[in-house]
Amino acid sequence: MPRAGTHALGGDTIVGMNARAALLSLLAACALPRVADAQGPVVPYGGVALEQWLAAGHYRQWRSEGAPHPSEGPHFGRVRAYLNPVLYASLEAGAKRHPAGAVAVKELYGDGDAVKGWAVYIKIDSADVAESWYWYEKFESRVVADARGVLLCRSCHFTGRDYVLTPWPLK
Ligand code: HEC
Numbered sequence: 001m002p003r004a005g006t007h008a009l010g011g012d013t014i015v016g017m018n019a020r021a022a023l024l025s026l027l028a029a030c031a032l033p034r035v036a037d038a039q040g041p042v043v044p045y046g047g048v049a050l051e052q053w054l055a056a057g058h059y060r061q062w063r064s065e066g067a068p069h070p071s072e073g074p075h076f077g078r079v080r081a082y083l084n085p086v087l088y089a090s091l092e093a094g095a096k097r098h099p100a101g102a103v104a105v106k107e108l109y110g111d112g113d114a115v116k117g118w119a120v121y122i123k124i125d126s127a128d129v130a131e132s133w134y135w136y137e138k139f140e141s142r143v144v145a146d147a148r149g150v151l152l153c154r155s156c157h158f159t160g161r162d163y164v165l166t167p168w169p170l171k
Contacts (some may be wrong), residue, residue, distance in 0.1 A: 004058050036063045037085045043103050045122050045134045046078050047146055054118050059105040062090050065170050068109045073165065074154060075119055076139045077107040081166040087123075091161070098162045100126045106166075107141060108139050121153075132152060133163060 031108040036048035041058055044050050064082040071079040083091065087102035100123055108117040125132040130149035137153070145153055157163040 014152070020139070027101065028153065036061065036088075043084070044124060045124060045136070047143075050120065050146075051138065054105065054120070058102075059084070062105075063170060065166070068113075069170045069171075075106065075137075076108045076117065079119075080109070081105045082106070083166075083170070087164070093162065096162060097126075098123055098164070100124060100132070102162075104164060104166065108137075108138070121157070122163075143167055 037050040041053065043059075044053055055149045059082045062082045062084050065080050068078040068080040071077065076136040084101075084103040084105075087098055090102055092097040102121075102132055104121045106114045106119040107144070110116045110117060118137070120134075122134040122136075122165040123132055124134050132148075133154065134148050135145045135153040138146075154163065157165055161168070
């Protein structure tokens with residue numbers, strides 16, 4: 001029997017076949033995703049690419065809080081959080097640690113009704129170290145954070161459920 005070829009996950013034939021079978025059933029299960037489960041384009045982290053991704057509004061297909069509400073943190077006034085499918089599923093499962101790929105986007109409204117900026121958290125690695133989290137915040141023209149492991153952000157967020165502070169379940 002010919003080898004199944006090498007691939008990133010598992011070099012031997014048996015593993016390869018199982019991986020393919022798992023992928024096929026996953027694709028079948030995902031054939032008709034609900035809109036809120038759609039990941040959309042991969043979230044870029046870092047400066048301009050992320051800003052463009054935010055401005056395009058891809059995150060708006062995720063589950064979110066029903067409406068902007070006053071922030072209990074230093075987030076410039078009124079806010080509305082959106083959770084990507086990975087983070088939503090993890091919170092729903094009651095996980096203490098979220099997997100890599102978990103993303104939260106928070107719209108910042110200031111004291112008005114228009115979006116004036118965003119705060120973002122992306123878990124880019126599953127290791128339980130500060131560098132596994134990327135933080136971004138921009139309000140009006142001011143970038144407050146755009147890096148991994150930002151002390152300002154985690155000094156508050158470490159009290160949350162693996163850094164998530166938005167009240168759960170979403171309101
Ligand atoms: C003084 C505490 C504090 C600091 C500092 C802080 N936050 Fe928050 N953050 C909060 C609270 C409280 C919430 C929950 C929603 C709300 O009330 O705004 C929150 C919510 C968020 C959310 C929505 C997802 C979640 O965790 O609930 C993101 C994303 C976020 N903050 C990013 C940031 C970033 C980026 C920084 C650093 C620039 C930062 N935060 C600094 C208190 C803080």
